[in-house]
Amino acid sequence: MNSSSFLPRDALQSLIDVLQDRGYRTIGPRAQDGAIQYLDIDDVAQLPAGTGDHQSPGRYRLHDGTSPRLFAWANGPQALKPWLFHARETLWCSTRGADGRLSFAAAPVDERPLAVIGARACDLAACHLQDRHFVDGMTDPAYAARRRGLFTVAVHCTQPAETCFCASTGDGPRAGEGFDLALSELDDGFVVVAGSAVGQTVADALPTRTASREQLAQADAEIAGAAARQTRHLPSRDLRAALFARLEHARWDDVAGRCLACGNCTSVCPTCFCHAEQDVPSLDGTSSEHVREWDSCFSEGHGYLHGFQIRPEIRHRFRQWMTHKLGSWHEQYGRSGCVGCGRCITWCPVGIDITVEAQAICGDADGGNA
Amino acid sequence: MTRPTIAVHKFSSCDGCQLAFLNAGEDLLELAGLVDIRHFLEAGVADEDAGVDIAFVEGSISTAEEVERIRRVRANSGMVVTLGACATAGGLQALRNLDGRNDAWKQAVYAQPEFIGTLEHAEPVAAHIDVDFALWGCPVNGRQVLAAVRQLLFGVTPLDPRDKLCHECKRQHAVCVMVADGRPCMGPVTRTGCGALCPRFGRDCYACFGPAENANTAAMGARLDGLGLPPADIARRFLFINSHAPGFLEAGRKHYRSDFGDD
Amino acid sequence: MNPYLPRQAEVVSRTVESGDTFSLGLRLTDGEPYDFAPGQFNMLYLHGCGEVPISVVADDPDSDILTHTVRAVGRITRGLEQLQVGDRIGLRGPYGRGWPMTQAEGRDVVVVTGGLGCAPSVSIIHHILGHRGGYGHLSILQGVKHTDDLIWRAQYDAWAQLPDVDVLLAADVAEPGWHGHVGLVTALFDQLRLEPARTIAMLCGPEVMMRAAADGLHAIGLAEDRIYLSMERNMQCAVGHCGHCQLGGSFVCKDGPVFAWPEIRPLLGTRGY
Amino acid sequence: MTERKVSIHVPALTRVEGEGSLRLRIEHGEIEELALTIFEPPRYFEKFLEGRRHHEVIDTVARICGICPIAYQMSAAQALENAFGMTPSDWVRDMRRVFYCGEWLQSHALHVHLLAAPDFLGFDSVVGMAEKYPDEVRRGLRLQGLGNRLIGLLGARSVHPVGARVGGFHRAPSLAEVDAMLDKLRGALPDAESLIAWAASLPMPDDPQDFVSVALRHPTDYPMTEGRIVADNGLDIDVADYESRFVEEHRAQSTALFSLLDGQPYLVGPLPRLNLNLDRLPASSRALLDATGVRFPSDNMFHSLLARTIEIHVALVEAIRLLEDYRVPDSPYAEPTVMAGSGCGATEAPRGLLWHRYVVDAAGIVRGARIVPPTSQNQARIEVDLRRSLLAFGLDHADDALRLRAETVIRNYDPCISCATHFLRLDVERR
Numbered sequence A: 001m002n003s004s005s006f007l008p009r010d011a012l013q014s015l016i017d018v019l020q021d022r023g024y025r026t027i028g029p030r031a032q033d034g035a036i037q038y039l040d041i042d043d044v045a046q047l048p049a050g051t052g053d054h055q056s057p058g059r060y061r062l063h064d065g066t067s068p069r070l071f072a073w074a075n076g077p078q079a080l081k082p083w084l085f086h087a088r089e090t091l092w093c094s095t096r097g098a099d100g101r102l103s104f105a106a107a108p109v110d111e112r113p114l115a116v117i118g119a120r121a122c123d124l125a126a127c128h129l130q131d132r133h134f135v136d137g138m139t140d141p142a143y144a145a146r147r148r149g150l151f152t153v154a155v156h157c158t159q160p161a162e163t164c165f166c167a168s169t170g171d172g173p174r175a176g177e178g179f180d181l182a183l184s185e186l187d188d189g190f191v192v193v194a195g196s197a198v199g200q201t202v203a204d205a206l207p208t209r210t211a212s213r214e215q216l217a218q219a220d221a222e223i224a225g226a227a228a229r230q231t232r233h234l235p236s237r238d239l240r241a242a243l244f245a246r247l248e249h250a251r252w253d254d255v256a257g258r259c260l261a262c263g264n265c266t267s268v269c270p271t272c273f274c275h276a277e278q279d280v281p282s283l284d285g286t287s288s289e290h291v292r293e294w295d296s297c298f299s300e301g302h303g304y305l306h307g308f309q310i311r312p313e314i315r316h317r318f319r320q321w322m323t324h325k326l327g328s329w330h331e332q333y334g335r336s337g338c339v340g341c342g343r344c345i346t347w348c349p350v351g352i353d354i355t356v357e358a359q360a361i362c363g364d365a366d367g368g369n370a
Numbered sequence B: 001m002t003r004p005t006i007a008v009h010k011f012s013s014c015d016g017c018q019l020a021f022l023n024a025g026e027d028l029l030e031l032a033g034l035v036d037i038r039h040f041l042e043a044g045v046a047d048e049d050a051g052v053d054i055a056f057v058e059g060s061i062s063t064a065e066e067v068e069r070i071r072r073v074r075a076n077s078g079m080v081v082t083l084g085a086c087a088t089a090g091g092l093q094a095l096r097n098l099d100g101r102n103d104a105w106k107q108a109v110y111a112q113p114e115f116i117g118t119l120e121h122a123e124p125v126a127a128h129i130d131v132d133f134a135l136w137g138c139p140v141n142g143r144q145v146l147a148a149v150r151q152l153l154f155g156v157t158p159l160d161p162r163d164k165l166c167h168e169c170k171r172q173h174a175v176c177v178m179v180a181d182g183r184p185c186m187g188p189v190t191r192t193g194c195g196a197l198c199p200r201f202g203r204d205c206y207a208c209f210g211p212a213e214n215a216n217t218a219a220m221g222a223r224l225d226g227l228g229l230p231p232a233d234i235a236r237r238f239l240f241i242n243s244h245a246p247g248f249l250e251a252g253r254k255h256y257r258s259d260f261g262d263d
Numbered sequence C: 001m002n003p004y005l006p007r008q009a010e011v012v013s014r015t016v017e018s019g020d021t022f023s024l025g026l027r028l029t030d031g032e033p034y035d036f037a038p039g040q041f042n043m044l045y046l047h048g049c050g051e052v053p054i055s056v057v058a059d060d061p062d063s064d065i066l067t068h069t070v071r072a073v074g075r076i077t078r079g080l081e082q083l084q085v086g087d088r089i090g091l092r093g094p095y096g097r098g099w100p101m102t103q104a105e106g107r108d109v110v111v112v113t114g115g116l117g118c119a120p121s122v123s124i125i126h127h128i129l130g131h132r133g134g135y136g137h138l139s140i141l142q143g144v145k146h147t148d149d150l151i152w153r154a155q156y157d158a159w160a161q162l163p164d165v166d167v168l169l170a171a172d173v174a175e176p177g178w179h180g181h182v183g184l185v186t187a188l189f190d191q192l193r194l195e196p197a198r199t200i201a202m203l204c205g206p207e208v209m210m211r212a213a214a215d216g217l218h219a220i221g222l223a224e225d226r227i228y229l230s231m232e233r234n235m236q237c238a239v240g241h242c243g244h245c246q247l248g249g250s251f252v253c254k255d256g257p258v259f260a261w262p263e264i265r266p267l268l269g270t271r272g273y
Numbered sequence D: 001m002t003e004r005k006v007s008i009h010v011p012a013l014t015r016v017e018g019e020g021s022l023r024l025r026i027e028h029g030e031i032e033e034l035a036l037t038i039f040e041p042p043r044y045f046e047k048f049l050e051g052r053r054h055h056e057v058i059d060t061v062a063r064i065c066g067i068c069p070i071a072y073q074m075s076a077a078q079a080l081e082n083a084f085g086m087t088p089s090d091w092v093r094d095m096r097r098v099f100y101c102g103e104w105l106q107s108h109a110l111h112v113h114l115l116a117a118p119d120f121l122g123f124d125s126v127v128g129m130a131e132k133y134p135d136e137v138r139r140g141l142r143l144q145g146l147g148n149r150l151i152g153l154l155g156a157r158s159v160h161p162v163g164a165r166v167g168g169f170h171r172a173p174s175l176a177e178v179d180a181m182l183d184k185l186r187g188a189l190p191d192a193e194s195l196i197a198w199a200a201s202l203p204m205p206d207d208p209q210d211f212v213s214v215a216l217r218h219p220t221d222y223p224m225t226e227g228r229i230v231a232d233n234g235l236d237i238d239v240a241d242y243e244s245r246f247v248e249e250h251r252a253q254s255t256a257l258f259s260l261l262d263g264q265p266y267l268v269g270p271l272p273r274l275n276l277n278l279d280r281l282p283a284s285s286r287a288l289l290d291a292t293g294v295r296f297p298s299d300n301m302f303h304s305l306l307a308r309t310i311e312i313h314v315a316l317v318e319a320i321r322l323l324e325d326y327r328v329p330d331s332p333y334a335e336p337t338v339m340a341g342s343g344c345g346a347t348e349a350p351r352g353l354l355w356h357r358y359v360v361d362a363a364g365i366v367r368g369a370r371i372v373p374p375t376s377q378n379q380a381r382i383e384v385d386l387r388r389s390l391l392a393f394g395l396d397h398a399d400d401a402l403r404l405r406a407e408t409v410i411r412n413y414d415p416c417i418s419c420a421t422h423f424l425r426l427d428v429e430r431r
């Protein structure tokens, strides 16, 4: 499983073909509407050749380049989450007969297996966290079915954005585990490593040759370089004690003055799992779909009790988000809920930076154990 | 079983919100079977003073006659539901309320302004009577209207989504036009309801659904400033379709100089 | 198994308890077993409208009727209020960690409730009375804003007649003829007949009241970890997925709703949690 | 003959967009008073535009009318582009026509089925009509719904769509979306065809009258978004010259404004459009028209309804033709080069010619605006028609019959009162 092979660039189409032959719907990165998005792909020509990105707090721009590389960008607004944990989905349907009796039926799940090409280390780590939430313990049937059918082709990241800090959270830029195949992109092709038995069978079906020592060395060097180029980091991997000791820190008010409470950070975060449920009945009222959709701790409904709002002010909502993500997540899943993808920094319309805020609130914390 | 009775009343408006019913297609016929429509001029049913369970009101109140008529609607209706930005927040025509421009315009426009029977302000329905439920949007979203009708028929208060548009924008997988294109999108202070139409069409939201709950208009104004918008333009972002909605009016006034001049 | 799917239940009885409070007796129609522990709750589903978490007040040991006492406060609960006998709703559950009935065995039990907090705690009383030998002295303290809000008066009177049971009632505002205390329920602690060292307390009601009660009970000698509170948070899924009910690292729906005081003490009363 | 004194007041006209009322006083067989009153309060749109940037105009003017927002958006875009001296690309012009086809479909289908047809079949409203004519009503709702969807393709929603902008559109639909739309449009052709035959078979009053038809005329196409302004009295002018021949006038005893061509009432809308552009009909629409046996040009105002059904077919045929050649452009719009100037625009709203003029300064800020909607242009004509239609009908008919006839005449113009009430120069006299 660990032997490395090399897939020449002009043979990459074979990967899509093999996966499609095996019944997978193939998803990969495409530059659309000004961002790298994971969408259906059939042809390598649809991949964003030469496209790169500039990201900074509250700003994202794609740019064209001359490089032949297809994965020379840092992650876009979303990756795996929308494909597994759908933004909106019917859970079940209630039907009322003429006699007033109700019957309930679970919504059908599209079980067609999905192969995602180009997943990043941070996204795989996030996926692992969402598995803990939606599969371990009480199992969400739709998520679990899609997860079972998921085939991931990771591409180790060599082009971190200015907003990335996965090296500091320990989740990247090298995809360590949880993939079926992992690719390292070089100018002339890809070093291929299988990470699972199914991955190996796919790798075996590709027209690869043995990877050279130089190719392997260059691949490693590029990943290491990517880690070294990251400038952002969190003060510590475990900020639970530090954060909860500083619930009245003045910085919460400061950030609340800037925060729009628009929920973009939670929507793009690959680990955020909050969702709300509501009924969508037919006009005649005989049937009703019980639908869930992404929600956010920045929304009014999140902390609403009849006649009472647990988190009335933006300061409470931002604090809930950050103390959960970087703090109480440890209690729930044994680690922080942040995988360092930097999305919440880039896609915050006002550029609020979780690493800066964490530093401001916990910067003086002694390894987070203060 | 008697069917609930409804009425659709029109005040100062463009008629677009009533179309939520007339554009409903097959649902319109279905609705006609579920409720008893007592007054809806555009659909050909006229009984202005019919007593009804639910009255939908389109349009803002801008003449003395309308003030008197909306009071009658209140008296004749079990529930009053405002339909759209004009009825709920004054709508676009409430722009005339700003800085007494109504009088200036009346003078400029009419040869005999004393005969123009308009009030100084175009006001939301709730400025004159109690409103039981408000549907926002210019125009309202037809699906939302029918969903509200359905909940009322179930005997339950409709849902009142007040979250920021960004939540929905992300659910729709639209790429943020502010972050990726530098557009002055009002999504972060605008309530959901439309389905994030503008960002999905690659353009900035202009807040036709009115202010969201807990809208941080100060931070929004600062962001628009950061995008290079002059103060008058920032003011106009707030003072457009829902200029008289709480939050937007104050935010707009903060940036507003006079007469929207460029400065 | 789809954990979100409700089962059909039929409304078999409907009782008005007070102006805005009513009880629904529900019977599951699928004939499948249903077991719950005191303090657990169900998600009740009103067709086409939505779901709300409601505690199971009691199950009648002689029938398969599940009683839920609901205060009509908003969308769904006001909708539930309109249900009539024979109507159908959806029900799924039971959910959550209930009252520490095992830990309470052999001990004196004090139940302090405020407002409709009495509903989730009736099951404690039923359980103790049903296993009378297993528990010590039982003190029942209930506080309400106004005497009109007090439901189940006859029930309290009946309990008060039982041996080894004290019932103490308090109302902030009392109508003439009220024999209970006028003021906060916590003021009744001086009248408690209990052995602090062997007592366990179970609290349910508004958070401020529970905090005051926990402090008061601790002050008269109850150990912190013998004080239990039932928490309320927004719940959409009830199985720890939707994230709404989080209180720090706890999911109230599955780690609670009943917590030992020390588990939640650091955040209890912190605005925003 | 008639010695009775009749006073009919229809306080609120039903089945017209917006609210208006009709006052009719007949004494000794003579019409003593006849006034169509618009009591929609003025909404000052032109004033709202002053001081706004050019790109805000499109979203603003849509709000003049919820029934024909696209007409307002397209006339405004054209006028502003004109002021900036820019010509939109062929793609943009084609898509504007498609967009407009959606509005014609939607508005005409709404008017024919929900507003006008009940008159001819003896129903108060479409709800009653649906019981007896369910298939016809459903066909109408389908066509109307399709129009809304076609608008949505380019505008995201059908009322106050958000897709249009100066220089083009904010977004180009994908090929997949266009293909799906094409299927629906093609599938609707049989509906449109049977609709025309049905409309021709409706019992219509035979009521010839004299009127001047005014419409746009395009060198090759049935007029919609572009053309010169022509009339059957020989008028043939550039859109920019509109104000030299068309003058808005105020008359006593009315609160509304009358637009006159060389001092005379005139007619805009589907009937004049068809009368003046028979040779521009797509061949298949022309064949359907001929098959009805109704002779055009027609001087029967009631043939407006038939003309609308023909235009529904035209809209389908045109949208199909334009979308069959669809390609995704590099950019769906061109950024205008802002400069000081003034520009006019005119398009054929479902109800007729809609004319705009804007003055912008060097920063692209609107300094002046003038909008002449179709309803104000037809105002004078409606009163003339009412007077003579009622006389022709016979004033000795019962009140209810007179009222119904009067309402039918008015509804036949499909007046859009919301549009008409942003009038700016309005002199009011009361006695």
Ligand SMILES: Cc1cc2nc3c(=O)[nH]c(=O)nc-3n(C[C@H](O)[C@H](O)[C@H](O)COP(=O)(O)OP(=O)(O)OC[C@H]3O[C@@H](n4cnc5c(N)ncnc54)[C@H](O)[C@@H]3O)c2cc1C
Residues within 6 Å of the ligand: A304, A305, A306, A307, C041, C050, C051, C052, C053, C054, C055, C056, C068, C069, C070, C071, C072, C073, C074, C075, C076, C077, C078, C116, C119, C120, C231, C232, C233, C234, C235, C236, C257
């Ligand atoms: C574990 C638990 C047990 C409960 N037991 C009872 C009981 O026995 N009797 C009783 O009357 N009430 C009980 N409640 C409170 C009851 O769930 C709320 O009153 C109810 O959800 C309000 O819903 P609504 O739609 O009527 O109100 P609205 O104010 O219209 O609320 C709208 C939505 O907000 C959410 N929401 C609002 N208030 C609450 C709340 N307090 N808790 C959770 N979600 C909320 C719900 O999703 C609800 O659908 C319990 C709550 C919890 C968490």
Ligand code: SF4
Residues within 6 Å of the ligand: A265, A268, A269, A270, A271, A325, A337, A338, A339, A340, A341, A342, A343, A344, A345, A354
């Ligand atoms: S908190 Fe921010 S950086 Fe961390 S995983 Fe979520 S989106 Fe990425």
Ligand code: SF4
Residues within 6 Å of the ligand: A262, A264, A349, B165, B166, B167, B169, B170, B174, B175, B176, B177, B178, B179, B185, B186, B187, B188, B199, B205
């Ligand atoms: S495009 Fe607008 S609505 Fe969407 S996320 Fe960005 S700021 Fe929010």
Ligand code: SF4
Residues within 6 Å of the ligand: B165, B190, B191, B194, B195, B196, B197, B198, B199, B204, B205, B206, B207, B208, B209, B210, D162
């Ligand atoms: S995105 Fe904004 S402006 Fe556009 S339709 Fe929605 S609320 Fe209205």
